[in-house]
Amino acid sequence: MATLISEIDCSQHTTREINQAIKRAAADGVPDVRLTNPAARHCLAVAVMSPTRIVFDGPVGWYCGGMCDGAEIVVNGNCGWSVGENLMSGSIAVHGNGGSSAGATIRGGRVFIEGDTGARTGIAMKGGIVVVGGSVGYMSGFMMQRGTMIVCGDAGDGIGDSMYEGTVYVGGTIHALGADCVESELGGDDRALLESELGANDIDSGGYDWKKLVSGRKLWNFSKHEYDAWRAAL
Amino acid sequence: MSDFIPRGEDGHVHQKLWVWSPETIDDIQTKAELGRYTNRGLGTTRRTPHFQDLTFVPCTLSRVPLEGYREACDTSVEIGARHGAKPIRLATPITIAGMSYGALSRNAKQALGTAATRVGISTTTGDGGMLDLEREASDQLVYQVLPSRYGFNPHHLRMANAAEIVIGQGAKPGTGGVLLGAKVSPIIAEARTLPPGVDQRSPCRHPDFVGPDDLQIKIEELREATDGAIPIYIKIGACRVADDVKLACKAGADVIVMDGLEGGTGASPDSLMDHTGIPTMAALVEAVAALREMELEGVVNLIISGGIRNGVDAAKALALGADAVSIGTAAMIALGCNKPVYIEDYERMGTEPGACHHCHTGLCPVGITTQDEDLIARLPVDEAADHVTGFLNSMTQEMQMFARACGKNDVHDLEPEDMRAMTIEASAITGIPLVGTDFAFRPESFADAIMRAMTAQTTNGHSDQKVRH
Numbered sequence: 001m002a003t004l005i006s007e008i009d010c011s012q013h014t015t016r017e018i019n020q021a022i023k024r025a026a027a028d029g030v031p032d033v034r035l036t037n038p039a040a041r042h043c044l045a046v047a048v049m050s051p052t053r054i055v056f057d058g059p060v061g062w063y064c065g066g067m068c069d070g071a072e073i074v075v076n077g078n079c080g081w082s083v084g085e086n087l088m089s090g091s092i093a094v095h096g097n098g099g100s101s102a103g104a105t106i107r108g109g110r111v112f113i114e115g116d117t118g119a120r121t122g123i124a125m126k127g128g129i130v131v132v133g134g135s136v137g138y139m140s141g142f143m144m145q146r147g148t149m150i151v152c153g154d155a156g157d158g159i160g161d162s163m164y165e166g167t168v169y170v171g172g173t174i175h176a177l178g179a180d181c182v183e184s185e186l187g188g189d190d191r192a193l194l195e196s197e198l199g200a201n202d203i204d205s206g207g208y209d210w211k212k213l214v215s216g217r218k219l220w221n222f223s224k225h226e227y228d229a230w231r232a233a234l
Numbered sequence: 235m236s237d238f239i240p241r242g243e244d245g246h247v248h249q250k251l252w253v254w255s256p257e258t259i260d261d262i263q264t265k266a267e268l269g270r271y272t273n274r275g276l277g278t279t280r281r282t283p284h285f286q287d288l289t290f291v292p293c294t295l296s297r298v299p300l301e302g303y304r305e306a307c308d309t310s311v312e313i314g315a316r317h318g319a320k321p322i323r324l325a326t327p328i329t330i331a332g333m334s335y336g337a338l339s340r341n342a343k344q345a346l347g348t349a350a351t352r353v354g355i356s357t358t359t360g361d362g363g364m365l366d367l368e369r370e371a372s373d374q375l376v377y378q379v380l381p382s383r384y385g386f387n388p389h390h391l392r393m394a395n396a397a398e399i400v401i402g403q404g405a406k407p408g409t410g411g412v413l414l415g416a417k418v419s420p421i422i423a424e425a426r427t428l429p430p431g432v433d434q435r436s437p438c439r440h441p442d443f444v445g446p447d448d449l450q451i452k453i454e455e456l457r458e459a460t461d462g463a464i465p466i467y468i469k470i471g472a473c474r475v476a477d478d479v480k481l482a483c484k485a486g487a488d489v490i491v492m493d494g495l496e497g498g499t500g501a502s503p504d505s506l507m508d509h510t511g512i513p514t515m516a517a518l519v520e521a522v523a524a525l526r527e528m529e530l531e532g533v534v535n536l537i538i539s540g541g542i543r544n545g546v547d548a549a550k551a552l553a554l555g556a557d558a559v560s561i562g563t564a565a566m567i568a569l570g571c572n573k574p575v576y577i578e579d580y581e582r583m584g585t586e587p588g589a590c591h592h593c594h595t596g597l598c599p600v601g602i603t604t605q606d607e608d609l610i611a612r613l614p615v616d617e618a619a620d621h622v623t624g625f626l627n628s629m630t631q632e633m634q635m636f637a638r639a640c641g642k643n644d645v646h647d648l649e650p651e652d653m654r655a656m657t658i659e660a661s662a663i664t665g666i667p668l669v670g671t672d673f674a675f676r677p678e679s680f681a682d683a684i685m686r687a688m689t690a691q692t693t694n695g696h697s698d699q700k701v702r703h
Binding site for chain 1: 426428454455
């Protein structure tokens with residue numbers, strides 16, 4: 001019979017052993033897996049395909065929670081690059097700062113980073129929600145295809161560059177919009193979404209000057225009459 | 235009049251100019267009309283140093299051949315066992331290259347998978363992810379991890395027999411491909427999470443890593459996602475070949491796929507196809523040398539691709555050190571690409587069978603590079619799979635034929651010594667002696683020759699001083 005909680009001391013195991021133990025626990029229906037001493041190790045909790053809660057007490061390295069489908073991951077610490085890369089469903093919450101490419105290409109689910117993240121946050125998102133409590137770096141939301149990214153702090157240069165679809169909300173200063181990224185009017189539905197999504201992480205959406213960014217759609221199909229729009233995109 | 239020589243009013247003969255040729259004039263006027271660079275499919279138009287420039291020197295009096303049509307000659311090879319994953323087992327050293335569902339029709343993808351399974355080789359997905367029909371048809375399927383991640387699904391990755399991280403393509407290294415709006419049908423758009431009809435321009439950089447040290451961590455992630463059960467390939471567009479091979483080995487690749495300049499594409503800017511990259515034969519020589527330098531030859535497997543047209547090219551590639559070859563365009567042509575049927579549809583596009591490279595338009599008359607249902611119906615899966623099977627078998631036979639003639643009972647025993655170069659250029663690239671000489675036109679060969687000449691002079695008592703007076 002499955003135990004209610006599984007505890008793993010990462011310092012005693014290889015990465016493969018840790019991930020196999022997580023997957024075994026998930027397959028056995030263990031609802032809670034707690035891991036200590038992750039020591040910023042890369043590739044932890046990758047491709048976990050069951051709805052298990054996985055908690056890391058300490059910092060994790062690159063690709064934590066990458067390719068997961070249904071798991072609920074909590075990181076009590078900072079994380080490296082590409083946290084939650086290609087997430088299908090489920091959630092990842094990082095109570096610290098993230099590296100670059102946080103939430104890259106996610107298709108579903110929710111990635112939350114309490115602090116700041118680096119360049120290319122939410123790059124090529126294909127769905128899902130990325131929420132950043134702090135600021136994001138250069139080229140975040142690049143080639144976004146679908147989904148929603150909420151940035152409470154500032155956005156570095158090139159936010160939303162070449163996005164096809166999807167929505168980016170920025171609560172702080174936008175250093176520069178990327179190619180074909182335009183500001184759109186913020187409506188009641190947007191405010192309701194912000195209140196709901198940020199409320200889930202105990203953040204009051206009322207304290208920000210929200211800007212809504214969407215695709216200008218000028219780069220969808222080439223037009224020689226819009227060459228100025230294409231100059232940077234080609 | 236057949237002997238008419240056009241002359242101007244001044245009496246001078248009107249000649250076509252090399253710089254301003256009819257092709258150049260057409261190119262300029264097309265770009266002037268479009269307002270951008272031009273795109274097309276297939277591959278480079280330029281003549282490159284090629285396997286064509288090598289010839290085999292089979293056994294005669296000095297060596298004994300195997301009976302050409304009878305004696306056993308093994309063709310099988312295992313790929314990707316470096317880190318203990320279950321290797322890909324190729325009954326013959328050929329793989330079907332990654333070509334996207336989107337650039338290709340579903341019938342084409344299914345037929346390629348069916349043929350690969352019949353012959354006992356692998357096939358590969360492409361940009362846009364895995365097609366269910368393709369997975370069902372293919373016993374051994376290599377799942378590509380591309381910069382765009384269009385259609386990427388970890389469940390599909392875990393169903394794959396190998397994963398291939400695509401760093402670049404030989405046809406356009408350093409640049410992503412394009413899928414013009416005509417081919418982004420509602421089905422393809424949904425598979426790639428794109429708006430229908432959009433001109434899709436794929437990224438060239440991966441979203442979640444940048445350089446070679448990062449690649450090592452990406453490989454680790456893929457191994458963790460697949461429990462280390464499948465080999466990891468790295469596909470590279472041939473440029474700085476030696477450096478890239480070494481970096482891929484260091485990053486942990488089980489297999490390197492080196493794609494040369496002659497590699498194919500569904501749609502790309504044609505200036506890139508003609509002016510970027512290293513030709514396949516040269517890339518192969520550099521890649522083998524790099525593996526040898528790292529003492530990883532045979533440990534990290536090498537698949538060479540780009541312009542492999544038949545079993546003869548494949549046999550020459552094996553002789554130069556490849557473990558297997560990968561074919562894309564040749565497989566498409568075996569499916570029926572450029573076949574002389576539906577002539578009026580070729581003419582409507584301003585082309586003709588044998589010269590069509592209009593894959594980018596989505597109007598493929600033979601149902602291969604299209605998403606139009608009526609055109610797709612022109613490619614019956616079983617018949618197309620039969621043709622590809624036949625072609626793959628012919629390639630195997632050709633490889634065996636050359637191996638036997640060279641006295642080898644395994645096609646992988648072919649070696650550079652079994653060949654001679656037909657051109658100085660091929661000799662300089664491969665280090666294989668030029669026909670009619672015993673001299674390979676490599677820098678080290680010149681240095682050796684000079685040293686030998688100097689030694690001979692000294693031995694004969696002709697010192698430099700004596701020669702100089």
